Amino acid sequence: MSGHYHYDYMVGDYMAILLAFLTGGCVIVSILLNGKITREVGLKQAGLINYITGISVSLVLYLIFSRQPLLDLPKLPFYYYLGGWIGVFVVLSGSKIVNHLSAVYTTVLVFFGQMMTAIVIDYFISGNLDLGKLIGSTVMVIGLVLNAYFDNKELKEAQAS
Amino acid sequence: MYKLLAIINGISIALMIMVNSGLATGVDAMSALVIIHATGGLLILAYFLITKTKWKSMKHIHPFYYLAGAIGVINISLNNYCFAALGASLTVGLVLFGQLLTSAIVDHFGLLGMKQRKLTAKKIMSLGLICLGIIIMIIW
Numbered sequence: 001m002s003g004h005y006h007y008d009y010m011v012g013d014y015m016a017i018l019l020a021f022l023t024g025g026c027v028i029v030s031i032l033l034n035g036k037i038t039r040e041v042g043l044k045q046a047g048l049i050n051y052i053t054g055i056s057v058s059l060v061l062y063l064i065f066s067r068q069p070l071l072d073l074p075k076l077p078f079y080y081y082l083g084g085w086i087g088v089f090v091v092l093s094g095s096k097i098v099n100h101l102s103a104v105y106t107t108v109l110v111f112f113g114q115m116m117t118a119i120v121i122d123y124f125i126s127g128n129l130d131l132g133k134l135i136g137s138t139v140m141v142i143g144l145v146l147n148a149y150f151d152n153k154e155l156k157e158a159q160a161s
Numbered sequence: 162m163y164k165l166l167a168i169i170n171g172i173s174i175a176l177m178i179m180v181n182s183g184l185a186t187g188v189d190a191m192s193a194l195v196i197i198h199a200t201g202g203l204l205i206l207a208y209f210l211i212t213k214t215k216w217k218s219m220k221h222i223h224p225f226y227y228l229a230g231a232i233g234v235i236n237i238s239l240n241n242y243c244f245a246a247l248g249a250s251l252t253v254g255l256v257l258f259g260q261l262l263t264s265a266i267v268d269h270f271g272l273l274g275m276k277q278r279k280l281t282a283k284k285i286m287s288l289g290l291i292c293l294g295i296i297i298m299i300i301w
Contacts, residue, residue, distance in 0.1 A: 013246055016243045016246035016247050017247065017251070017255060017299070019239050019242065019243055020239070020240075020243040020247065020252050020255035020256050021255050021256075021258060021259040021262075022239070022259060023235075023236055023239040023240060023243065023255075023256045023259060024255070024257060024258060024259015024261070025259050025262075025263040026235050026236050026239070027236055027256065027259070027260050028260050028264055028267065029229075029232055029263070029273070030228075030229045030232040030233050032273045032274070033225075033226045033228055033229035033273070034226075034229040036222075036226050036274065037219075037222060037226050037227075037229065040217070040219070040221075040222055041217040041219060041222075042214070042217065044205065044208060044209045044212065044214045045209065045214065045216060047205045047209075048202070048205050048206060048209050049219070049227065050229055050230045050233060051198055051201055051202035051205055051206075051230070052202065052230065053230025053231060053233075054198040054202070054230040054233050055198040055199060055202050056230075057230065057231045057234045058191070058194035058195045058197075058198045058234055061191045061194060061234070062191040062192060062194065062195045064191075065190075065191050066189055066191035066192050067189075068188050068191075068192040070192055070195065070196070073188060073192075074187060074188060076183070076184065076187040076188070077183075079180055080180050080184040080187060081180075081184065081196060081200060082200075083177050083180045083181035083184060083197050083200075083201075084197040084198060084199070084200030084201030084202070084204065085200060085201060085204050086173050086176060086180070087177055087201050088201050088204045088205050088208070089173055090170055090173050090174055090177065092208075093166055093169070093170050093173075094170055096163070096166070097163055097166055097167050097170060100163040101163050101164065101167060105164060105167065106167055109164055109167035109168050109170075109171065110167050110170050110171040110174070111171060111253075111257055112171060113167065113168035113169065113170060113171020113172040113173075113174075114171040114172070114174050114253045114257070115171075115175075115250065115253055115254070116172070117171070117176060117249070118175045118249035118253040118254075119249070119250050121175065121179055121248075121250075122248045122249045122250050125248070125249075126248070130250075130301075131301065132297055132299075132300070132301020133250045133251075133298050133301075135301065136254070136294045136296070136297035136298030137250060137254060137294065137298060138294070139290060139293055139294030139297055140254055140257075140258075140290075140291050140295065140298075141294075142294075143287050143291035144257075144261075144287075144291060146286075146287035146290065147284060147287035147288060147291065150281065150283040150284050150287055151284065154278065154281065154284075155278075158278065
């Protein structure tokens with residue numbers, strides 16, 4: 001991981017493309033599993049359990065594979081350490097959002113926020129605005145709106161029958 | 162307004178992927194995992210205690226469901242790697258597409274406790290359009 005982008009794709013990047021796609025699957029599975037625990041004990045406890053198991057797994061991996069002493073960290077911008085807190089915000093606010101917005105609005109607006117930010121990030125890091133990404137993400141949003149709309153319609157029809 | 166909160170939620174997810182990946186590149190992948198989970202875990206613990214939440218018994222929950230935390234570790238690791246290799250927009254787009262396809266399959270077969278809802282032609286078409294958007298992002 002060198003931290004810079006390659007825009008002419010090599011084999012390693014096709015691997016990353018596949019992995020990103022699989023990550024989506026993992027996200028769904030973890031949401032469904034966590035959802036069950038949330039229904040049983042509530043959101044805060046479920047979140048806490050999730051982080052406890054996560055810390056345990058991370059610590060094991062760290063002890064096996066890492067050579068970095070945790071108390072002697074290199075100088076990094078402070079916001080690099082905020083990811084954990086942002087994650088807590090995302091989970092807690094997410095649960096409030098799904099209670100107040102329809103599934104269509106939730107999926108489309110959350111994705112829109114993600115994509116908009118991602119394109120801005122890419123612009124700042126690479127220095128140029130990629131037209132393909134703008135057009136492709138617009139097509140994605142259109143497809144997503146349709147997908148969420150059909151989903152919602154089918155759900156209503158299933159409930160009515 | 163919840164619509165604004167939803168957009169902020171999405172913005173936060175993208176920022177989270179960026180800073181987590183930056184941390185993983187700056188220290189190393191495994192230390193980053195520990196730091197991310199420790200900081201987040203402390204915050205949610207504080208929230209849990211400050212709101213005086215009562216701890217409910219979990220004896221009847223099948224241990225299988227605790228895998229969610231382990232899968233979370235995999236999520237973060239994969240996101241960190243993909244962000245560094247592909248950049249933000251592709252990572253976000255591909256993860257979303259993976260999510261949508263997985264939800265469609267889970268619903269179609271009624272897996273993991275979800276009600277069975279078969280795929281319709283309209284859904285396949287809209288998923289195809291999303292896929293087209295990703296292909297445009299990759300090759301354009």
